[in-house]
Amino acid sequence: MGVLFFVASAVVGQSFTTPLPGTLVRAAAVNGPEGRPGIALLVAANPNRKGAKTLLFLDPERRTLTRLAAGLHEEVNTVVGFDLSGSGASAPIAGMPGVLFTAGGGGARQVLDQPDVDLRSVTGATQGRPWIAAARAGLLELLGPAPGGGLARQKTFPLPVKAERQKWGLRLTSPPVMLLPGEPALFAVGPEEVGRRRIKTLLVPADGSPGTAGIESWSLLPEGERLVSDRRYLRVDGTPALAATTFEKIGLLARKRFRLFLLGQDRSRKGSGPVFSAETDCPLWFPLDPVAADADGDGRQDLVLVHPGGMRGRETIVSVYRGLGEGRFDPDPRGWKLNDEPRDWLYGPDLTGDNVPDLLLYVKDRLLLYPGDPKGSRPLAGRPAWSVAVAGAPKKESREDDDDESVEESDRQDIGPDRSRWLLGFDLPGGGRAVLAQGFQKDGKSVVTVVWRR
Numbered sequence: 275m276g277v278l279f280f281v282a283s284a285v286v287g288q289s290f291t292t293p294l295p296g297t298l299v300r301a302a303a304v305n306g307p308e309g310r311p312g313i314a315l316l317v318a319a320n321p322n323r324k325g326a327k328t329l330l331f332l333d334p335e336r337r338t339l340t341r342l343a344a345g346l347h348e349e350v351n352t353v354v355g356f357d358l359s360g361s362g363a364s365a366p367i368a369g370m371p372g373v374l375f376t377a378g379g380g381g382a383r384q385v386l387d388q389p390d391v392d393l394r395s396v397t398g399a400t401q402g403r404p405w406i407a408a409a410r411a412g413l414l415e416l417l418g419p420a421p422g423g424g425l426a427r428q429k430t431f432p433l434p435v436k437a438e439r440q441k442w443g444l445r446l447t448s449p450p451v452m453l454l455p456g457e458p459a460l461f462a463v464g465p466e467e468v469g470r471r472r473i474k475t476l477l478v479p480a481d482g483s484p485g486t487a488g489i490e491s492w493s494l495l496p497e498g499e500r501l502v503s504d505r506r507y508l509r510v511d512g513t514p515a516l517a518a519t520t521f522e523k524i525g526l527l528a529r530k531r532f533r534l535f536l537l538g539q540d541r542s543r544k545g546s547g548p549v550f551s552a553e554t555d556c557p558l559w560f561p562l563d564p565v566a567a568d569a570d571g572d573g574r575q576d577l578v579l580v581h582p583g584g585m586r587g588r589e590t591i592v593s594v595y596r597g598l599g600e601g602r603f604d605p606d607p608r609g610w611k612l613n614d615e616p617r618d619w620l621y622g623p624d625l626t627g628d629n630v631p632d633l634l635l636y637v638k639d640r641l642l643l644y645p646g647d648p649k650g651s652r653p654l655a656g657r658p659a660w661s662v663a664v665a666g667a668p669k670k671e672s673r674e675d676d677d678d679e680s681v682e683e684s685d686r687q688d689i690g691p692d693r694s695r696w697l698l699g700f701d702l703p704g705g706g707r708a709v710l711a712q713g714f715q716k717d718g719k720s721v722v723t724v725v726w727r728r
C-alpha cells in the first residue's frame with residue numbers, strides 16, 4: 275500500500291493494488307456489508323468479459339475484496355447502486371436484459387423480471403435518486419422499491435420511435451437517453467439528426483406527469499458542418515446544453531470544432547445556433563471530453579475541454595474557458611499541455627480536498643494527479659502532486675514518428691463518450707472519493723490500482 279500526502283490541503287490519500295478473479299465488466303459506488311462505503315465490481319470469468327459473472331465488494335479503507343454473489347448468468351452485464359430498502363444505504367443491483375438481481379444471503383436475489391429492461395439503456399449518474407431509469411423502444415421507465423424488497427414500475431414516458439426494415443422484419447429503436455447532472459432530474463433524449471443541419475433533443479423532466487411527451491429542443495449546425503461522435507449533454511449554470519464536436523472536411527490536418535447549444539423549448543423547430551464555438555487542436559480520430567465545472571472558484575461553471583493533441587496524440591491538452599454566466603464564456607482560454615500520450619484521463623474529481631477540480635492522467639504505467647489551479651495562468655499545476663505505478667498496465671506498440679502521415683485504423687475507433695475507459699471515478703456513499711486504474715494480469719484477468727481519500 276502507498277500513502278499519498280497532499281500537504282497544501284492536509285489531505286491524506288492512499289493507494290493499493292488488488293488482483294481480480296476475472297475481467298472487470300462494470301463497477302458502481304455502493305454500501306457493502308455492515309453498510310460500509312465502497313465499490314461493487316462485476317467480474318466475468320473469462321478474459322473477454324464472457325462467461326459466468328461474480329459480484330464483488332471492494333472496501334477501499336480496509337483494502338479488502340468480498341464476494342457478494344457468484345455464478346451469475348453470463349448475460350449479466352452491469353451493476354448500479356440503489357437504495358432498495360429505503361434505509362439510505364445504496365445496494366448493488368446487477369442486471370441482464372429482462373432480469374435484475376441484488377446480493378443477499380451469500381448469493382443473488384431476483385428483484386425484477388420484466389421483458390426488455392436493460393440498465394445500460396440510460397447513461398448518466400443515477401446515484402442518490404429514488405428510482406432507477408431504463409429505456410427501450412418507445413418507452414422510458416422509472417423503477418422504484420416495491421413491497422417484498424423488489425422493484426416495480428413507478429412512471430413511464432413515451433419516447434420517439436424509428437422503424438427500420440430488416441430481412442427478418444421491422445426493427446424499432448429510440449434515440450439514446452441520458453440523465454443530466456444536477457437538479458431537477460431531467461432526461462435528454464437524443465441527439466437526433468434531422469436533415470443536414472438540425473439536431474433534435476427531447477427533454478423529459480422526471481417529475482413530469484406519467485405518459486406525457488417531453489419538450490422538443492432544436493439545435494442548428496453552422497452551414498457545411500457535420501457532427502462527430504463527441505456528443506454529450508451538460509448543465510451549464512443550471513441550463514441544459516448539448517456539447518458537440520463537428521468538422522467540415524475530412525483530412526489528416528483536419529481538427530475538431532467545438533459547439534455548445536443551450537436547450538429550451540422550440541415550437542418553430544427551426545433550431546438555434548451554438549451560443550459558444552471554439553477551434554481545437556484535436557484530430558478527428560481522437561476523443562474530446564467537454565466538462566462543465568467551476569475551475570476558478572468564482573461560483574460559475576466554466577467550460578473545460580480535454581483531449582489528445584498532435585497527429586499521433588502524443589500530447590494532452592486542457593483548455594478552460596471562464597464562465598461569464600447565462601451560457602457565455604470568455605473566448606480566450608487558460609491552457610495547459612503535457613507532452614505525453616494519455617491512455618485515459620479523468621477531469622473533475624477533487625482528490626486534493628481544496629474544492630477545485632483535478633486532472634488524473636493514465637500515462638504508460640503511471641497514474642498522475644495534476645491539481646487544479648483556480649487563479650494561475652494555467653488551469654492545472656505544472657507538476658503532478660503524486661505519481662502511482664499502475665499494475666499490469668497494457669504495453670502499447672511503438673509507432674512511427676509524427677512525420678509519418680499514415681494513421682492506423684485502430685486510432686479512429688472507440689472515440690465517443692461511451693468509449694472503453696481505463697480510469698473510473700466514484701463518489702462513495704457518505705463521502706470520500708475513489709479512482710480505479712485498470713490493468714491486466716498475465717492470464718488476462720483484471721488487476722485494479724485503487725486511489726482513494728476520505
